[in-house]
Amino acid sequence: METQIEILTTPLNIQSAIEWAMSPKAGGIDVFIGTVRNATKGRPVMRLEFEAYVPMAIAETQKIVNQAFEKWPLQKVLVHHRVGVLEVGEVPVIIAVTAAHRDAAFEGCRYIIDTLKQTVPIWKKEIFEDGEVWVAAHP
Numbered sequence: 001m002e003t004q005i006e007i008l009t010t011p012l013n014i015q016s017a018i019e020w021a022m023s024p025k026a027g028g029i030d031v032f033i034g035t036v037r038n039a040t041k042g043r044p045v046m047r048l049e050f051e052a053y054v055p056m057a058i059a060e061t062q063k064i065v066n067q068a069f070e071k072w073p074l075q076k077v078l079v080h081h082r083v084g085v086l087e088v089g090e091v092p093v094i095i096a097v098t099a100a101h102r103d104a105a106f107e108g109c110r111y112i113i114d115t116l117k118q119t120v121p122i123w124k125k126e127i128f129e130d131g132e133v134w135v136a137a138h139p
Contacts, residue, residue, distance in 0.1 A: 060119055076097070
């Protein structure tokens, strides 16, 4: 069970994330790559801004990863999240989950991204041509 959890201010490297997740014991690596889209509910998005309380974000993400390891027979989990200003097309999050079998990799990856969006203190502001809004992803 290996993990790599990072909150970064620099662009995320998809290829290095996948290379880290590679394993001769793995039958599958599920990779989720979140990207900044150009519209929300029909409104053109200019850019996103992400902020985080980094120590707590890392600790909460580690809890989620630990839960995923308990629920599924995973081998490696990588979670990289970017903070700062991101333009359309840029990558704010990469999650790579390695397992012997694809079902565990798929389920673990979905669980991690869904739970991360609900509980980890990372906040997203959407910037539109005519204003901005903080997205309330957390309960």
